[in-house]
Amino acid sequence: GENVEQHPSTLSVQEGDSAVIKCTYSDSASNYFPWYKQELGKRPQLIIDIRSNVGEKKDQRIAVTLNKTAKHFSLHITETQPEDSAVYFCAASKDSWGKLQFGAGTQVVVTP
Amino acid sequence: NAGVTQTPKFRVLKTGQSMTLLCAQDMNHEYMYWYRQDPGMGLRLIHYSVGEGTTAKGEVPDGYNVSRLKKQNFLLGLESAAPSQTSVYFCASRYGGGAKNIQYFGAGTRLSVL
Numbered sequence: 109g110e111n112v113e114q115h116p117s118t119l120s121v122q123e124g125d126s127a128v129i130k131c132t133y134s135d136s137a138s139n140y141f142p143w144y145k146q147e148l149g150k151r152p153q154l155i156i157d158i159r160s161n162v163g164e165k166k167d168q169r170i171a172v173t174l175n176k177t178a179k180h181f182s183l184h185i186t187e188t189q190p191e192d193s194a195v196y197f198c199a200a201s202k203d204s205w206g207k208l209q210f211g212a213g214t215q216v217v218v219t220p
Numbered sequence: 221n222a223g224v225t226q227t228p229k230f231r232v233l234k235t236g237q238s239m240t241l242l243c244a245q246d247m248n249h250e251y252m253y254w255y256r257q258d259p260g261m262g263l264r265l266i267h268y269s270v271g272e273g274t275t276a277k278g279e280v281p282d283g284y285n286v287s288r289l290k291k292q293n294f295l296l297g298l299e300s301a302a303p304s305q306t307s308v309y310f311c312a313s314r315y316g317g318g319a320k321n322i323q324y325f326g327a328g329t330r331l332s333v334l
Contacts, residue, residue: 151310151327151328152325154322157322205251206323208265210263
């Protein structure tokens, strides 16, 4: 089955700097790649997603890039702010039932 | 419009006890999912349903059962709880197939099995 690996497991950045989280997937049939943000004690919430027919997608300070050949995708957060501190999960899906295979998560800490 | 609601929010069980977690959504979504979240392991799919009356196994189904008797509700049951089932359980729902693939999550149920 699909396997999604996520790195790093923790990431500490200074406010205003950029943060990058990388994920690799094993199944070349995967075609949908969402990113979820989970604040402490809260539910995961979708922040951005990308489909396999697109190489890059941007939404204000957040961007996701996808390299289908290498089977990896990345989340980029620019001009980080303290409210960006959270756990970020990448995921991959390949079927119409929408089953998501999640990465293990990255704890991002933004220090003022 | 409450979205996805999970009850209860917290529960402590003794080994061998049974319980049912309820997930309710008011978005008329076809697809519903149950995940468990453990430290360092992300979210893992337990069971899912693609419509009323249907259920299917996910990645970690052992020790759990589910039912989807009504479109808006998805129940997760533990027949004989074990300490290994201590976890945070999240329910999610989705509109259906095709491009609208976004899963919306409930607030979670924190379960401890002693």
